[in-house]
Amino acid sequence: MFRPLSVYIGTRYTRARRRTLFVSFISLTSMIGLALGVLVMILVLSVMNGFDYEMRTRVLGMVPHATLESPVPIDDWQALAARVGKHPEVAASAPFIQMQGLLTHAGNVQKTLINAIDPSLEPQVSLIQNFFREGALVDLAPGEFAIAIGDKAATKLGVKVGDKITFVAPEVSITPAGMFPRMKRFTVRAIFHVGAGEIDGFVALTNIQDLARLQRWRPDQVQGLRLRFDDLFKAPVIARELVDELGDEFYSRDWMRTHGNLYQAIRMEKSMIGLLLLLIVAVAAFNIISTLVMVVNDKRGDIAILRTLGATPGQIMAIFMVQGTVIGVVGTLAGAVLGILAALNVSRVIAGVEQLIGHKFLDSDVYFIDYLPSRLMTEDIVMICGAALLLSFFATLYPAWRAARTKPAEALRYE
Numbered sequence: 001m002f003r004p005l006s007v008y009i010g011t012r013y014t015r016a017r018r019r020t021l022f023v024s025f026i027s028l029t030s031m032i033g034l035a036l037g038v039l040v041m042i043l044v045l046s047v048m049n050g051f052d053y054e055m056r057t058r059v060l061g062m063v064p065h066a067t068l069e070s071p072v073p074i075d076d077w078q079a080l081a082a083r084v085g086k087h088p089e090v091a092a093s094a095p096f097i098q099m100q101g102l103l104t105h106a107g108n109v110q111k112t113l114i115n116a117i118d119p120s121l122e123p124q125v126s127l128i129q130n131f132f133r134e135g136a137l138v139d140l141a142p143g144e145f146a147i148a149i150g151d152k153a154a155t156k157l158g159v160k161v162g163d164k165i166t167f168v169a170p171e172v173s174i175t176p177a178g179m180f181p182r183m184k185r186f187t188v189r190a191i192f193h194v195g196a197g198e199i200d201g202f203v204a205l206t207n208i209q210d211l212a213r214l215q216r217w218r219p220d221q222v223q224g225l226r227l228r229f230d231d232l233f234k235a236p237v238i239a240r241e242l243v244d245e246l247g248d249e250f251y252s253r254d255w256m257r258t259h260g261n262l263y264q265a266i267r268m269e270k271s272m273i274g275l276l277l278l279l280i281v282a283v284a285a286f287n288i289i290s291t292l293v294m295v296v297n298d299k300r301g302d303i304a305i306l307r308t309l310g311a312t313p314g315q316i317m318a319i320f321m322v323q324g325t326v327i328g329v330v331g332t333l334a335g336a337v338l339g340i341l342a343a344l345n346v347s348r349v350i351a352g353v354e355q356l357i358g359h360k361f362l363d364s365d366v367y368f369i370d371y372l373p374s375r376l377m378t379e380d381i382v383m384i385c386g387a388a389l390l391l392s393f394f395a396t397l398y399p400a401w402r403a404a405r406t407k408p409a410e411a412l413r414y415e
Contacts, residue, residue, distance in 0.1 A: 026291045027323075031331035033284035038335025038388050039342060041277040045380045046343035048270035050373025056232075058194055061127035062203075065232045066239040066254040067096070068246070069224030073215075077222045083246070089229050089238045092124035095222040097211045102168040103149070103204065105157040112153065114167065114204045116211030125228040128192060128205070134161045135190025142209040142219075148190035150200030163188050169214070184214055195371065224250075278387060284331070285391035288324050292399030296320060296406075303406045313404035320400040321393075328392020332385050339384075343376045 074080060074095075081093045097116035102109055119137040123129050129137050133151060140146045147165070149157075159165055169182040186206065194200055209219040227242075229235055232255065239252035296303070303316055350372045354360055361372065 026287075026294060027327055030284065030287040030291045030327050031334070033287050034281065034328060034331030034388060034392065035335035035338065037277070037281035037284045038332055038384055039339040041274070041281060041384050042336065042339030042376075042381060043342045043346060043374075044273055044277060045270065045384070046339075046374045046376045047346065047372065048273060049375040049377050049380070050347075052267065052270065053375045054195070054373045057127070058196055060232060060255055062194060062196070062199055063255055063258060064096075064125055064226035065229045065235045066227045066242075066252055067224050068227065068239075068242060068250050068252055070250050073217050073221035074224065075218075075221060077220075077225065080246075081225055084225060084227065084242060087238065087242060089231065089234060090227060090242075091230050092121075092228045093225045094118055094121035094125045095208055095224070096226050097208055097215065097217075097223040099169065099211060099215065101170055103153065103157060103165050104168060105159050105163065105165045108157045110153050110156050110201070112149075112167075112202055112204045114147075114206055114211060116206050116208040118208050125226045128194075131192045131194045133191050133193050137190070137205075139189040140205060140207045142207045144189075144207075145184065145186050145210050146189035146206065147186040148192060148205040149188060150203060151191055151193045152201035153204070154188070154191050156201070159188050161188055161191060167214075182214075281384075281388050282391055285328070285388070285395045288327055288392055288395040289399060291327065292320050292324050292396060293402070295323065296399050296403045299403075300406055303403055307406070316406070317400040317404040320403045321396040324396030324399070325393060328389055328395070332388040332392065335388070336381060336385050340376060340381065343374050346374045347372055 068080070068084065077095045081095075084090055084093055095118055099114045099116070101112060101114065103112045104110075117126075117137075117140070119140050122137060132148070135148060137148075140148060147167075149159075149165075154160065157165060164185050164187055167184050167186055169184075171182050190205075192200070208222060212219050212221055227239075229238055235254040236256050239254045243250055243252045306316060307313075350361065
């Protein structure tokens, strides 16, 4: 099969010979360094993508994109929902009431935020129905004072489905016998596990009519509307537009205020870590320069002979560019394959290690999820491999240029 002279000689120079064993070893280490750089970059960016995805699907899938609230109970929330639904960016809405307090059972106490919802409308604005371990949203029937809690709260309180727990509101009732805290008995009808400690431990769900009664409101009165938008990143702008349209009696809160700092931190960390890891790839590519410089010094006699046989400076330059490119391509492809395999299996490997040593690396009390996620994205692989190949190509230019400038008479003087 026909091969150009530069390709034939350049590929031969990458294979080991006794006389050039050390140079070939340096070439091998350059390939390994480049492969490790690409592997680590793919793996780390996949993990960061996993955190980003879990943040958007789990945490942001549980909290509303925005809420419309009023300082006083809203009487006709259906009319408000119909008015808000006319906005082209609003995908769905559902009523809610929120109330903070304490849950107690058998001497155990857990602080909580009760979200009172309409079980038939809540799936339109939340993904909570996907995370129930026991029970379901439909079990939160009105009039039964049923409650759904996270598994962490259930463990701390020592309760299971069917048990009674007491909700203590941060208000007191004044009676002839004195002041007493407002308390209400609820029945645990469902337990969910989202994987986010702040939700599994501190959020509870109940029927909106039951909490309205506890608030001494009419059953049809609500605190506000939970909204879901077609594009969650437009939530602050759309929420302001809705408030401007509805008037001063309403105010809004969006997810950027409650969880925006965490999400922006993940995005910034991904960018900064990607930049730092790219520098590792650049260092590995820089090793190609030193490898080729050593090859050029070792092959000065060969270069001089080729020049005397009629090889042009361009062909000499192409020979060493081919050799450096081969190193870059092999190292990048090896790193890409290993990185893809590592990214696809890192969650299972870490879970196995955690089970083996009996220690959780990610505690849901500290982090918003309790396992190491990984999400492999094609665009990241293309970007990483493209950057590695580009850096490898640029690393060949200087040594190849030096080889092309070799003067045959000086190189052969001591041969």
